[in-house]
Amino acid sequence: MDSVPFIAIEGPIGVGKTSLATKLSTHYHFHLLKEIVEENPFLGKFYENIDEWSFQTEMFFLCNRFKQLEDIEYKYLQLNKPVIADYHISKNMIFAKRTLQTDKLDKYKKIFHILTEDMPLPNMMIYLHASLETLLKRIELRGREIEQNIKPTYLAQLSKDYDVFMDQFEKKHPEIPIIRIDGDKYDFMAYPEDLTSIINEIDVHLKSYTQTNRN
Template sequence: MAEVPFIAIEGPIGIGKTSLAKRLSDQFNFHLLKEIVEENPFLGKFYDDIDEWSFQTEMFFLCNRYKQLEDIEKKYLLKQKAVIADYHISKNMIFAKRTLQADKFEKYEQIYHILTADMPVPNMMIYLHASLDTILERIKMRGREIEQNIKASYLAQLAQDYETYMNEFEIMHPNIPVIRINGDQLDYVKNQNDLEYIIHEVQKQLQTFQVAPK
């Protein structure tokens, strides 16, 4: 039996992960897994004072993503039903390394590895990246009030962190295909041809999978 597709979309804040995940979910009739963001009660405080609220914020995200993946595994993946997610749980480490002080990061890392030791791992990644100007424009366009205090310097650092992480990911996981999408060049929300290009790239990778109905 071939692996059931479990696709994760990753990239910096505001890059368009959820928008793309929705479109691909509709196209391929895969279950859509969306991360919990605005429900995080610490997020607004985090953007105002990262040092003070980073640990609470990251722990909330970690626990919720752990629960989501646990449910997804039982309800879909183990039943050979494909899933597409607008995040990869390893993003927690990208943010934690950037925001947590050394002593708190050490504690967080231990908890992270305990929780994720037997979690399902995506077998395809879509990595969205773009310039800081594009990221800032998209954050402004979607108009989440909670994100209006994000500093451009933080977003720039985060974008670089993602680039470093994805380069390392491809080295560490050579058997997991990574589709890289340049958000400066492709706008799959406004341009149908751009969306069809991405669908085609995903379809090529899906040819190795055996997909069960949703």
């Protein structure tokens, strides 16, 4: 494992990844890495017509996330500066497998593996998940115009894809602890005690991680 904490938060659209990452970054004084979303010029068109705009959308995300993580590795992790991120680049395949046609998916996979083969993995993952009803409410509340055309069926399937992805990630990387948080039960934005409960669980893993790396 790396010698410095690198925590990534994952989960479907609208579950609260950035909100939690921001609060945890403030609490622990870790550098905050936020993914580029609204800056993607293809995203609005993607939600209107997935088949037509999926490849452009996924390639934009892949290239930007690669650049962000490359900067994080050299400017923070290699300098022993802890990082908390509201995503990890490995989740790109969740969306690509769901949205790309076979011929374009094959091309995307080749590019993805070339770019990410030496990218740093997080040494702790927080997985936020919630019911479709909760996700739709939160998307509506935050009011991003580009997200107003998200189809509930797409969001429901995406949530299932995330469950599969996290199970596979856990099997592939048993050394990386995964903290699973039910967004229907925990509202860390409204209730400070819910945030405290999450922090307490993270503290247990951070303490164990620190002791392991001291030995």
